[in-house]
Amino acid sequence: MTEIVSQRELRNESGRIMSELDAGRSFIVTRNSVPVGELLPLRRARLVDARLVAEMFxxxxxxxxxxxxxxxxxxxxxxxxxxA
Known part of the structure; x- marks a missing residue:
């Protein structure tokens, strides 16, 4: 579920919000109760075991x-x- 946070909450609780982004949570940021942006977690690079890849091929x-x-x-x- 996406949490709605105000600009002030984003500023004051940035550490908590960053931790929750790391955990996969999304946020809608508002200013004066109007949505102005969305914070989405980035997809993490996934490493695959080289032995597994070699076996697949x-x-x-x-x-x-x-x-x-x-x-x-x-x-x-x-x-x-x-x-030219």
Whole structure:
């Protein structure tokens, strides 16, 4: 649930609000009881165990490097001429 906080509460209780943002909570900030902004927690980077990734790709088909580069060259415009 999103908590509504006033500009004054944001200033005076910034430590608590930051902790709750860390915990995933959202806030609507008001000035004179009018909503003026929203504070949302950022998505945290998730690290994946390298062994798990290696295991996931163990059964994947091998990639032919030359064919892969050829397919990229056909699909992507890589014109090396400078633009005028």
């Amino acid at each position: 163990r059964a994947a088909p091998r990639v032919d490097g030359a064919r892969f580069r050829h397919d990229l060259d056909v699909s992507v415009d890589q014109n090396t001429e400078p633009r």
